[in-house]
Amino acid sequence: MGSYQNGVGGGERSAPGVDKGVDFAQYFCTYAFLYHQKEMLSDRVRMDAYYNAIFQNKHHFQGKAVLDVGTGSGILAIWSAQAGARKVYAVEATKMSEHARALVKANNMEDVVEVIEGSMEDVTLPEKVDVIISEWMGYFLLRESMFDSVICARDRWLKPTGSMYPSHARMWMAPIRSGLAEQKISDYEEAMDDWYHFTNETKTYYGVDMSVLAKPFSEEQKKYYLQTSLWNNLHPQQVIGTAAVVKEIDCLTATVNDILKLGSNFSSSITSENTRLCGFAGWFDVHFRGRSEDPAQQEIELTTGPSINNGTHWGQQVFLLHPPIRVSEGDDLNVSFLMNRSEENHRLMEVDLGCEIKQNTGNLLPAFKKKFFIE
Numbered sequence: 001m002g003s004y005q006n007g008v009g010g011g012e013r014s015a016p017g018v019d020k021g022v023d024f025a026q027y028f029c030t031y032a033f034l035y036h037q038k039e040m041l042s043d044r045v046r047m048d049a050y051y052n053a054i055f056q057n058k059h060h061f062q063g064k065a066v067l068d069v070g071t072g073s074g075i076l077a078i079w080s081a082q083a084g085a086r087k088v089y090a091v092e093a094t095k096m097s098e099h100a101r102a103l104v105k106a107n108n109m110e111d112v113v114e115v116i117e118g119s120m121e122d123v124t125l126p127e128k129v130d131v132i133i134s135e136w137m138g139y140f141l142l143r144e145s146m147f148d149s150v151i152c153a154r155d156r157w158l159k160p161t162g163s164m165y166p167s168h169a170r171m172w173m174a175p176i177r178s179g180l181a182e183q184k185i186s187d188y189e190e191a192m193d194d195w196y197h198f199t200n201e202t203k204t205y206y207g208v209d210m211s212v213l214a215k216p217f218s219e220e221q222k223k224y225y226l227q228t229s230l231w232n233n234l235h236p237q238q239v240i241g242t243a244a245v246v247k248e249i250d251c252l253t254a255t256v257n258d259i260l261k262l263g264s265n266f267s268s269s270i271t272s273e274n275t276r277l278c279g280f281a282g283w284f285d286v287h288f289r290g291r292s293e294d295p296a297q298q299e300i301e302l303t304t305g306p307s308i309n310n311g312t313h314w315g316q317q318v319f320l321l322h323p324p325i326r327v328s329e330g331d332d333l334n335v336s337f338l339m340n341r342s343e344e345n346h347r348l349m350e351v352d353l354g355c356e357i358k359q360n361t362g363n364l365l366p367a368f369k370k371k372f373f374i375e
């Protein structure tokens with residue numbers, strides 16, 4: 001795109017140690033597919049929140065320059081234009097930009113919305129913007145590490161008086177009960193059985209004897225499987241204790257250092273009678289509040305917590321304990337939570353969870369510590 005410096009080569013703004021080619025193959029490739037964008041477009045909780053945030057706060061958009069970081073199908077850029085923006089820069093790293101361009105054209109917004117194919121880190125805009133809008137959130141908020149790109153865009157392109165959409169984010173954790181622990185163990189056992197039968201019984205599989213691989217998964221494989229967090233949409237009744245905020249982010253001021261490694265100790269009181277602590281669930285919410293000197297007229301919240309409705313495509317991340325621990329109303333949990341990026345893939349996370357349980361009788365149960373992977 002004429003005056004813009006695009007894509008390849010200008011790696012100095014990428015996260016340290018990240019090979020762009022590998023990152024593109026592992027992360028961006030899925031976003032180039034319409035079916036993946038559809039998953040997001042059909043998440044009504046997500047769509048309603050962004051729609052309301054824009055159209056109930058038109059004063060932030062009317063006559064303004066807007067930057068949409070990671071425009072995907074172009075939906076947020078088109079809404080910004082419909083709300084009255086003077087100019088919208090819609091940046092997308094993948095070939096989804098072609099679909100976005102088509103959507104912009106079909107909605108007669110070509111004079112306002114300019115779709116730019118390229119990495120946000122490498123794109124140059126002709127002006128600073130009044131609003132940065134982006135849907136950058138991954139599982140448990142930070143998986144995918146896309147917020148780094150939003151921070152980079154903000155530091156380069158947001159006017160000092162500009163607003164972030166969303167403006168704030170919070171990560172939550174709460175103790176849960178469920179049949180998930182058993183389900184995961186039996187899933188594992190089934191997978192193991194399946195593998196055994198498949199390899200043992202298919203001695204000539206397309207001309208190859210597979211039986212030498214007919215052996216149980218190693219302890220290491222089993223441990224890894226049980227350490228991987230689970231995606232789930234929990235019912236609120238599965239939350240058995242008070243939920244706690246483990247991280248708050250002000251999108252206007254947060255730095256990459258604030259989110260590279262984060263941790264918090266929190267306490268939670270069990271609120272259910274005589275139940276089993278099967279693990280912890282993590283989720284997030286984001287808020288559209290504008291900035292304190294130029295607040296939103298209507299503050300909008302997008303939450304991904306346990307819900308009686310269908311929830312969101314983000315669901316919750318569940319960190320399972322095995323075996324579960326019997327707890328009762330009034331027991332106090334002292335939880336330590338630490339989240340780091342995976343060394344192998346900066347878009348995935350590792351979590352260290354520790355917990356001490358003080359029973360309502362005053363008795364202290366043995367503390368436990370466990371490592372998890374968010375994949």
Ligand SMILES: C[S@@+](CC[C@H](N)C(=O)[O-])C[C@H]1O[C@@H](n2cnc3c(N)ncnc32)[C@H](O)[C@@H]1O
Pocket residue numbers: 028031032040041069070071072073074075076091092093094096118119120121134135136137146149
């Ligand atoms: C979660 S999707 C959101 C898509 C769209 N904004 C929406 O709300 O439906 C994130 C999009 O950002 C793009 N993206 C992620 N990091 C980017 C970067 N650094 N530069 C440009 N696009 C990026 C992805 O390819 C993907 O299409």
